[in-house]
Amino acid sequence: MAPMPDDQNLTAMRAYYERGEEEARLADGAAGELEFERTKEIVLRHLPPPPAVVADIGGGPGRYAHWLAGLGYQVVHRDLMPLHVAQLQQARAAGARIDSAVADARQLDLASASVDAVLLLGPLYHLDTRRDRVAALAEAGRIACPGAPVFAAAINRWAMRLDDVLRRRRYQEFPNLETALAPLERTGRITPIYPGSFVGYTHRPDELRAEVRAAGLHLNSLVSVEGPAFLLGDLPARLADPADRRVVMDTIRALEQVPELLGAGTHLLATAVHADQENPENVPARSRS
Numbered sequence: 001m002a003p004m005p006d007d008q009n010l011t012a013m014r015a016y017y018e019r020g021e022e023e024a025r026l027a028d029g030a031a032g033e034l035e036f037e038r039t040k041e042i043v044l045r046h047l048p049p050p051p052a053v054v055a056d057i058g059g060g061p062g063r064y065a066h067w068l069a070g071l072g073y074q075v076v077h078r079d080l081m082p083l084h085v086a087q088l089q090q091a092r093a094a095g096a097r098i099d100s101a102v103a104d105a106r107q108l109d110l111a112s113a114s115v116d117a118v119l120l121l122g123p124l125y126h127l128d129t130r131r132d133r134v135a136a137l138a139e140a141g142r143i144a145c146p147g148a149p150v151f152a153a154a155i156n157r158w159a160m161r162l163d164d165v166l167r168r169r170r171y172q173e174f175p176n177l178e179t180a181l182a183p184l185e186r187t188g189r190i191t192p193i194y195p196g197s198f199v200g201y202t203h204r205p206d207e208l209r210a211e212v213r214a215a216g217l218h219l220n221s222l223v224s225v226e227g228p229a230f231l232l233g234d235l236p237a238r239l240a241d242p243a244d245r246r247v248v249m250d251t252i253r254a255l256e257q258v259p260e261l262l263g264a265g266t267h268l269l270a271t272a273v274h275a276d277q278e279n280p281e282n283v284p285a286r287s288r289s
């Protein structure tokens with residue numbers, strides 16, 4: 001693989017992930033649990049049955065890769081951060097089928113039409129230009145077999161206002177947080193609030209739709225992962241109680257595709273296939289979607 005030109009944004013991203021905190025993120029608190037459970041649920045709606053090959057591109061330390069391997073999938077994991085690849089390899093269960101390596105989502109070392117599904121749950125958070133994001137989406141489409149689903153996650157444009165400011169009151173710790181909101185919501189770019197803080201890119205729902213289509217993919221669905229439920233102050237207690245948990249999850253599902261509410265969560269998840277593969281006759285029989 002030819003090395004990709006680096007840029008300021010990716011350098012800042014590396015500094016952030018080298019702190020090593022990503023490994024615990026999805027297991028850290030109710031908001032992480034909600035993101036993980038909902039993402040799994042949405043992915044399972046479209047995933048062909050095991051032992052299909054699933055590529056987890058930008059898979060981080062491997063939370064989804066381990067889950068998929070546990071279900072019997074053959075997982076191909078790629079991430080730009082060597083630390084994340086090392087963390088996945090250390091945690092890999094004996095016998096788990098995970099092929100893991102450092103690679104850039106914009107230019108993968110994987111053959112065309114070689115996998116049965118692609119998870120792209122992270123690279124779009126960090127690619128600063130539309131050209132690079134469309135390149136990563138097109139690369140996901142390239143490695144996907146005919147009819148294979150591509151799942152592409154994005155951070156919602158208003159996530160910082162809703163999550164960091166309204167829910168977590170992080171302005172108490174970082175007084176400059178609120179002044180960062182206007183430029184972020186205008187440009188989509190999350191700039192550092194303090195040295196080493198998260199940097200990235202946030203999407204409006206229409207922008208994610210347009211990028212998916214510009215990559216030559218056909219958009220099957222666009223949903224809000226968490227919906228407004230992540231704002232609940234008593235979310236940990238609600239998720240711990242089976243009756244309350246059902247209401248929370250049913251409410252998120254009922255609202256997940258309401259156009260007016262797509263921007264009211266922290267993550268968006270697009271499910272797509274190659275535009276020239278949308279003809280159901282081309283979809284492999286083993287695919288459920």
Ligand SMILES: C[S@@+](CC[C@H](N)C(=O)[O-])C[C@H]1O[C@@H](n2cnc3c(N)ncnc32)[C@H](O)[C@@H]1O
Binds near residue numbers: 058060064104123
């Ligand atoms: C927030 S983490 C998400 C990890 C995991 N997919 C999840 O959802 O828990 C974003 C991941 O994307 C990776 N990433 C960012 N840009 C990338 C790129 N151009 N190619 C491959 N991985 C990339 C980062 O290294 C990081 O591990």
